[in-house]
Amino acid sequence: MxxxxxxxxxxxxxxxxxxxxxxxxxxxxxAFIAEMDFGVAPAVKEALTGAIDQGLLGYLPPQVSDAMSAACARWQRDRYGWDVPAARIRPIGDVLVALRVTIDHFTAPGSKIVLPTPSYMPFLTLPPLHEREIIEVPLLVEDGRHVLDLDGIDRAFADGGGLLILCNPFNPVGRVFTREELLAVSEIVERHGGRVFSDEIHAPLVFAPHRHVPYASISAAAAAHTITSTSASKSWNLPGLKTAQVILTNDLDAETWASTPTIVRNEFGASNLGVIANTAAYDRGxxxxxxxxxxxxxxxxxxxxxxxxxxxxxxxxxxxxxxxxxxxxxxxxxxxxxxxxxxxxxxxxxxxxxxxxxxxxxxxxxxxxxxxxxxxxxxxxxxxxxxxx
The missing domain is CATH 3.90.1150.10 (Aspartate Aminotransferase, domain 1)
Incomplete structure (x- = not known):
């Protein structure tokens, strides 16, 4: 080393x-909280300093938000080969806000949440706040490697599950799911008419020879039943700036998002400095x-x-x-x-x-x-x- x-x-x-x-x-x-001890990228620091010097600390201007969406789209295309229209990428405060919106507006009232475990801690505490029951589906361990329990996920949907929370890469076990694993998940979700919330916040930090595959990119069916959320916050060490992206790959979801004031208001939870930092990270970091x-x-x-x-x-x-x-x-x-x-x-x-x-x-x-x-x-x-x- x-x-x-x-x-x-x-x-x-x-x-x-x-x-x-x-x-x-x-x-x-x-060693308990998921943030880095390495400071920030010079390009991000420069962008933040410039915004402060410029006095860009008021409400989020549309052109600043649009620039972040375009930068995120370029990142998805260049790193993962996923061509997402920038117009389908929306700002939001963080991934958990995106999950709240997904539960409230894109799942059937009272439907259960399917959650592979061990999971990111707030995924266990947030759904009950929205009066949703969680069905925990423990991961299996095969040859020392954690894998999804596909039969368990199938049973959970059959038992009233409506939304699968998929964390890929998987916090906390560090798995990066293969295309074949994701396709198997998609088949189960489709069979039950379910939805997927795909948390891909750790996607930029994948180690060779593994490769991140955006879940919504694997098929038209997966794109139609998925809401994806990501951010530069983990990989570029920006969690305190409270900015993430929601990627909408279903036409009806995009229409619902744009036409529902209670959803659109969540976009204002993204901070100016966070949006500017995310843009700089994706493009120049x-x-x-x-x-x-x-x-x-x-x-x-x-x-x-x-x-x-x-x-x-x-x-x-x-x-x-x-x-x-x-x-x-x-x-x-x-x-x-x-x-x-x-x-x-x-x-x-x-x-x-x-x-x-x-x-x-x-x-x-x-x-x-x-x-x-x-x-x-x-x-x-x-x-x-x-x-x-």
């Missing part, structure tokens, strides 16, 4: 930044992303080496995409929550897998998007805590 300027970033510098990740648990190593992804590729391999040496009892399969490591701590003999143990005894803050659904109990979510010396320190402190028991 080659060295990088990212290696020179210290814990003291990160704490001094005042971020949520590094100030919520004083004195501890923060590609080189920075590629370099950062290469560094993250090294991080995922480094973590495997460190765990094998210092904590061989923990299970780990390097993610195919995302900067999230999914650790199986069930073999460590820890009583209670492994996340509580490592926070209290090792000073390393991780996400408890139980927050990701019953299928995540005994697991940990470890964020890899941090300098390598910090990963090394975190694993060393975890190993020392285990040795002291």
């Amino acid at each position: 080659t060295s990088s300027c990212y290696d020179d970033i210290t814990i003291e510098q990160l704490r001094a930044s005042g971020s949520f990740k590094w100030t919520t648990h004083p004195g501890a190593i923060g 590609r080189e920075w992303l590629d370099e950062t992804r290469e560094y993250l590729d090294g991080n995922r391999r480094l973590l495997g080496e460190l765990l094998a040496e210092h904590i061989p009892g923990i299970g780990y399969t390097p993610p195919e995409g995302t900067y999230i490591a999914w650790l199986d701590a069930r073999g460590l003999g820890i009583d209670g929550s492994p996340a509580d143990f490592f926070r209290e005894e090792a000073g390393v803050v991780l996400t408890d897998g139980a927050a990701c659904g019953e299928a995540g109990e005994g697991y940990l979510r470890f964020i890899l998007a941090t300098p390598r010396p910090i990963i090394e320190q975190a694993v060393r402190q975890m190993a020392e805590a285990l040795a002291r028991r």
